[in-house]
Amino acid sequence: MAQREEHSDAQSLDGMPRLGLGTWENTDDDTCAESVRQALEMGYRHIDTAQAYDNEEYVGQGIADADVDRDDVFLATKIWTSNLSYDDVIHTAKESLDELGVDYVDLLYVHWPANEYDPEDTLPAFDQLHDDGLVENVGVSNFEPRHLDEAQEILDAPVFANQVEMHPLLPQDELVEYGQENDVNLVAYSPLARGKVFDVPEIQDVAEKHDASAAQVSLAWLLQRDGVAAIPKASSEDHIRDNWGALDLELDAEDVEKIESIEERDRRVDPDFGPWN
Template sequence: MTYDANSDGIPKLGLGTWENTDSDECAHSVAYALDLGYEHVDTAQAYGNEEDVGRGIADSSVDREDFFLATKVWIDNLAHDDVLETTEKSLDKLGTDYVDLLYVHWPAREYDPEETLAAFNELYDEGKIKHVGLSNFEPEHLEEAKEILDAPIYANQVEMHPLLQQDELVEYAQENDITLVAYSPLARGNVFNVPELTDIAEKHETSEAQVSLAWLMSKDNVVAIPKATGEDHIEDNYDALTLELDDEDIEKIDNIEREERQVDPDFGPWN
């Protein structure tokens, strides 16, 4: 591999593991993706699979320093001492001394900007996390966090796909040198029911999934982390890296007027 986790930023395509809860399947999907060439793996405390992700990492032929690993602190664990304690547990489960990126999963429940982010500063200073991330943050929450954090905000992970284009957050990310990490980039399967994406997929003799991913990755400061478990699905997503959409394709997707959020808990900051 040529990826350098210390200098190359977040790889454009990652393996998402949300709802990948079958232990052996999760471990296999992580190992298979890394061996295929994925350089970014994303998990979270709330997914309940950090140990399985760690097993997949160990089973792969890829050295730890050759890929980007991210996890997230759940909203029940965002008190200062809980951040420190549960992050240590996450590192142990993942079988690593550090993660490249640690997120605040949501600005909700136990999240207190001063207390929570102070703990993230400590973990950053100790080298247990290489970068600080936030997830499901709106611009006002990002601004508040920016004033408190010693480390720069490296990424904001949000739902993003052709049916939720997040124009305001894309603009904010580009203006503030933050990477926007798109979760549910296939709109939980709904991209297969979007006529514009089907037309473009037929034009390029590919899948709607690849079109959605390629559209996301065509944008500055945006990366995508589709969940996949089966080998065929992992490979199909990976092939999106080589799909080049033309300006007409991108404009057609940009002009989709449907807006359908797939992940919308009551504690979402937009509610």
């Protein structure tokens, strides 16, 4: 297996680039592959997908088409809730590798602690994949502190990351603090609240002050939090490039205070099986 590139600069967390490309709902084969290729050639090195997105093949094609070495890409996918028995985790993870056209993924998540999820049965399969070199890091998604505590007790591998919805309207302070205290990185999905942040006056004010977009402000706010990465979904080159510009935006203390003064709370992803319900 080739030597992985280490992402050790300030824009990474334990080798995971802090700004990545999310691919949820990007299911058109040509559009998905092209957006992944464009993102990688623009400078992105973190690509996120999932079995449930039904696009792993296209994501893999985009990685193969990009003028970037596979081992320089931090690639993450997720095991869906109906595939979380021990045998199904092993079998479907290998199917995902085949779909992606890769020998390993850098991060494999439990997508939700729901349906077939049984910590004592599910998590040892993730350890096995890790031991076999098919998975570099083990992660979880949509986990609350109680689920994280349980996972850390069962897993031999560290819990590398918890991927959760996070944005200025859902700041997830408890999970951020938990991650900082327990060395669990937070990866923010739907970091733009599915576009709702664009209409928040405080974010609009900060954006105008810096001649930036509301998307860049929201992403920069996330990225200035210790232990947090973000994976905004984008399929057009303009949106991919605009999000990438968040890395160059430096918010001052006044900006952060204004964003954190937002009182509105809004969870955009809220299925009945969500562990908070």
